[in-house]
Amino acid sequence: MRVPARIYASKEMLESAFRDRSLQQLVNVTTLPGIQRAALVMPDAHEGYGFPIGGVAATEYPDGIISPGGIGYDINCGVRLLTSNLHFKDVTVKLDKLAQRVFEKVPSGVGKSGHHKLSVKELDEVLREGVNWAVKNGYATPEDQKHIESSGFLSDADPRCVSLHAKERGKDQLGTMGAGNHFVEIDRIDEIFDETVASRLGLFTGQCVFQIHTGSRGLGHQVATDALKVMMKVMPKYGVSLPDRELAGVPFSSKEGQDYFKGMCAAANFAWTNRQLITLQVREAWQDVLGNENGSLSVLYDVAHNIAKIEFYKIDGRNKKLIVHRKGATRAFPPHHPDVPEHYRETGQPVLIPGSMGTASYVLVGTEGAMKETFGSTCHGAGRAMSRTQARKEMPGKELLQMLTEGGVSVQTKDIWSLAEEAPYAYKDVECVVDVVHNAGIAKKVARLRPMAVIKG
């Protein structure tokens, strides 16, 4: 171990963490060349590939390791929150119709194509420009862009570092949700924990809001796969030897490190643009069902939870430039941080934590505690607690659908059989996860959301 391993968890969570290999993976992360201060894992931790899910590690720029396993296959999987001006009671009577319309508008399911089939030139523009492309083409407003992490694009992106295979997989997937644990959700805010901050974020009790959870689709998966294959071959050339193949990495400053980082940035740009086009589709559904008189949907914020960023932190009293890996972890910048949108400088950056289907989700804000302890990071969700096979055995999809419907949650999906894999009991208790980060001071609770409708692939 080059640095300590630090775990954020309750006593019960710590006991369950020993049931899979997440802590062993965390110890492996401590061996990364150039790693600073500590390898961290958040309370939603579970076993991943290389890094545990919920893992955070920062290596020294420019020669510390960059490891695709510290970002994940679904580059820039993330969450976006849209707000309306309406109370959920104003929406309830049209809820089923609204959910159905969203389901019709947003392509979902495994390998499904979107409405936007891009030429090679257009795809390269998306990869290079991210949400800038969407603004240029009328799919996003400048106001939308101000409310996205990194303004929805990373300038280091280079489409030449994305393989033809990856582009083939991604060219017709823009504006699609995917499947698995990806979703669009219609929620209501059922509790406010900090009235002042909530008011500044434009949130109120009973408000109807939308969550979008998806990432870079097949394009991002291929970028990660391609990079791992290359890095495993060249690691010996850089004298890098690591205990786990999936932890493969090379110096950030190396040709292979730079190629991966630029490809990762391009995939991240694709993901933000993906969530932007889904936003457009959700807005269309909203207008179709509720009409123009009920206003539109605004972007509260959009966060990435699988990404690497170049950021500055104090290490032993010195301001150091670091490569921060967040794999199933969310950036949580505090008030007055220059990278937080001006509108949120007083409150801190919004942090969006989706729960499992049928339970709660949370809005938090970033804190100074996160900057001091966790490289500006916090948890990303509930974390799986049960295998998909076991979840399907506990309750068949049809029964779960009935349970959710009787509990007041409308579900739209084509795949009832797989629905059971995403049941609430398959995940950790998100309330416990959020309480850990709140009590540890690495994010602050603002509001809780309850689902009214879930749209899944």
Added chain:
Amino acid sequence: MKTYKVLPHTADVRLWVEADSRAELFSAALEGMAGLIKTSRIELLKEKSVENIIKLEAPDNTALLIDFLSAVLTLTHQCKAVFTEVTFARLNETSLNCTIKGFETDGFDDDIKAVTYHEADVKNNSSGRFETMIVFDI
């Protein structure tokens, strides 16, 4: 003889594969992955068969197997097809040249993001058979 079995995993899917020969191990892994991508074969478009050639080199046999399955996964998405058969012109510890065959499909049942190297370790067991675990990121 070749066998494969899906085993539990918290977040994703674990496939255990065992076979008498290296070629059969690769073949069984391919079939196992195909079975995850498309659990029901009814919707395979039998009149639209697809073939592709794969040529690869890798540092060792485990990496070769994972890279082979990754290449098949890429072609699965590109061709919108499920590949269930493989014929090897060459297969050794570190390289292969093969033809994969399958059928176009109107959709997939599971979204395999990636074939991971996690837990993969091709070796001979006490019965002299080839075996390995493969974990798929779903």
